[in-house]
Amino acid sequence: MPNSNAKFHCNHRGGQEAGRRELVSRSLQSAQHCLEDQDFGTAYAHYLLVLNLAPELKTSVKETFQFTLFKWAEELDSLARIQDLFNCYEQALELYPNDEVICNSMGEHLFRMGFRDEAAGYFHKAVKLNPDFADAKENFYRVANWLVERWHFVMLNDTKRNFTYLKAIENAVRSGCKSVLDIGTGTGILSMFAKKAGASFVYACELSKTMYELARDVVAANNMEREIKLLHLKSLDIEIPKHIPERVSLVVTETVDAGLFGEGIVESLIHAWEHLLLQPKPKNQDVSTGDYGRVIPASATIFGMAVECKEIRRHHRVGTQEVAGVCLSNSVQFFSPTYASAGSEETVEPYTTEKLNHIPGGYVPLTEPCQVMTVDFNNLQELKSLAARKPWKLSLPVTEGGILDAIVVWFVLQLDDDHALSTSPSEETCWEQAIYPVQGLLDYSVKPGDTVMMEVCCQDCYLKIQKISSLTSECGMDFSDRDDTLSLGNEAELCNALAGLQTTSKQDGNSQVCVLESTEIALLNNVPYHECFKAAMGKVLLSLNPSKDLQSMDVDGHGSGMNLQESQNKSSLDVASDPLYVLDVSEGFSILPIIARKLGPVRAYSSIEKEQHQAALNVISETNHFPKETLEFWLSHLEDESVVLQRPKSDKLWSIIILDVIETSGLIQQEVMEKAAISRCLLHSGGKIFPQYVLVYGMLVESESLLLESAVQGTEPTLGFNIAPFINQFKVPVRVYLDLSTLPCLPLSKPAELLRLDLMNPLLNSSSREVKVQICKSGQVTAIPFWYHIHLDEDHSLNTSDESSHWKQAAVVLDEPIQVQVGDELVLDVQHHKSNISITVKR
Helix, strand or coil: CCCHHHHHHHHHHHHHHHHHHHHHHHHCCCCCCCCHCEEEHHHHHHHHHHHEEEEEEHHHHHHHHHHHHHHHHHHHHHHHHHHHHHHHHHHHHHHCCHHHHHHHHHHHHHCCCCHHHHHHHHHHHHHHHHCCHHHHHHHHHHHHHHHHHHHHHHHHHHHHHHHHHHHHHHHHHCCCCCCCEEEEECCCCCHHHHHHHCEEEEEEEECCCCHHHHHHHHHHCCCCCCEEEEEEEHHCCCCCCCCCCCCEEEEECCCCCCCCCCHHHHHHHHHHHCEEEEEEECCCCCCHHHHEEEEEEEEEEEEEEEEEEEHHHHHHHCCCCCEEEEEEEEEEEEEEEEHHHHHHCCCCCCCCCHHHHHHCCCCEEEEECCEEEECCCCCCHHHHHHHHHHEEEEEEEEEEEECCCCEEEEEECCCCCCCCECCCCCCCCCCEEEEEEECCCCEEEECCCCEEEEEEEEECCCCEEEEEECCHHHCCCCCCCCCCCCCCCHHHHHHHHEEEECCCCCCCCCCCCCCCHHHHHHHHHHHHHHHHHHHHHHHHHHHCCCCCCCCCCCCCCCCCCHHHHHHHHHHHHHHHCCCCEEECCCCCCHHHHHHHHHCEEEEEEEECCCHHHHHHHHHHCCCCCCHHHHHHHHHHHHCCCHHCHHHCCCCCCEEEECCCCCCCCCCCCCCHHHHHHHHHCCCCEEEEEEEEEEEEEEEEEECHHHHHHHCCCCCCCCCCCEEEEEEEECCCCCEEEEECCCCCCCHHHEEEEEEEECCCCHHHHHCCCEEEEEEEEEEEEEEEEEEEEEEEECEEEEECCCCCCCCEEEEEEEEEEECCCCCCCCEEEEEEEECCCEEECCC
């Protein structure tokens, strides 16, 4: 009987195996048919079945499975079936847990949907699985800048800052504070200071998943994982006894930004005093410190002064009424986001940040530094009153004549009675200063004896300085820092004072407000950029329509002397006759389509998306007497942005296509070569892509500043704690948003051409190139800054490192410095992949 059962089971297993093979075969065939019919969802389901039934086929069907997965994921994404999309990727990663391509693709979807922490994890895993996988490396570098902001490196390399915090924490612990909570721990360095100082209980919280995991690794590497309890929480969510057993005697934090309050220190400390800290020590009582609560930093004093600064001005105020022959209408008022935030219901950061001692062109103080306010972080009632406090007025006497461009703010952080840190522009510190650009005045000039007036308040966790104005010295008025009323002797004096007060210009009810990013305002102020495009476009349009008079096309910027009516009639006739088509797909706000229209019978298409920007461009077009139909917004014609490069409705080909090749950060735009390939197919004979080609230039430099901004330099700056290997996992080889004119560096070579990117003739392109560079000064090569010469044609080019440029520069930072002597020759291996330039030195 047992033998019969064995035979039965054997036959049964054999039948099962044959059935499995048959099902696998049929499913593979069905999957193939579905792919041919582009039914990717059903094909994906068939492949899942195949791989679950026949794991031995994983290798042979891997590429086809990946293709099917990515196509199905695209469909799910377009249908907003987000959960189904992620389910597919999770199923795929169960089958191929170590597939770098699937990991990278999963990360790309997550990043597009705003899940940066999660995306970084997949990108990081893909790079670990295959360090040579260029797509994953580029993605990881981009997301790393979001996850671990670059100031972490500068801060951890700031030995003075670290040492001052260490001493203040030691003082507190030795005076009796034995239980410590570190709010916003970052890498965990302040928690480790507390433990080293002898604290019995140390707790640390961190909201960022990436930084929390990094801190966990750092604490473990320093053998403190059992002594420091890390919480992946916002401090506002910490509860007693759920997360920590009892109230602590010391809170340490450095959740301060350039404007002091921008990282939410006030809100978190109010919560800490109410729920997590012991009661504060009564004043003037000699009692044990350990029985009471305290905060490091103990207090802060905020200072401010008015400055003249051309660089701030050109990024926040449009300084011209005419650009390349195009009149910018008085009916359009341009502002940067910092100004718009004053009247906005949204929480917008009301300042930008700069290191004033490194700003291009420098700055001129127009007033003496003035105390704006103080705050006691150990006083709960004072913290609570900050948000409720009414705005108060502040006056700064002008001591130096000039142009009022900004109010600059910094602070002194008093950690305890003996230790303080200053973020003043005169200090070498890891902090930048907060910049409140002045906008909307009728007159920005001031002279000694005048007074700069402003209103100060603490709102939405920010220090706000608004309603900035100037009062001329002729008024003879005296303003109090705190009193809202004016002390005036008589009516005549009042009238005189009002006449001298340069308040914000009243917005005309008919005016169009247009809020631009600071880089877009800098672009509008970039006169050589627009003149260069005007000349190059005029050259192309004249060659395509030689019957037109050069003067009537206004190539040289001078009109033909026609009156308004003649001009309007001619514009209509120009467009009614066979027009030429110009497409501008550059990023952000651009007036190039209007400049093109100024040159003759052109129908211009703009890729501007924001309704406010479209309205402003329409007003400018009307001011220049162009019929509405001569300017169109291309994206409004399209259902899908991805097909932005198409033929116009008339089925005509484009005469000129303007592409944005370089990001303002100093990097090459993503997918620009793919866009160029499509554009070449859409040009009619004699048509051009602008720019036609780009040359990448670079030079070898020695720069300690770039090293400190790119990676933590060993254990010395972190006072012996082992942090560098962990945070340096998030270093990126390319630093962006640099200004070479103020970068502290020593040039070791002359500029050299590194690479050519040809948008019109791809046969001239190479994805890699070796360049020999001669050393002209001895030193250590630490970085290779690079910039671009953008050639619209052979006669017209733009240099992104020029003083008037709205672009910044970038630099490749070497992993290890290279010692060189005069006369040495280094060979650079230059690689271009998508938007990423990698430069390595061959020894």
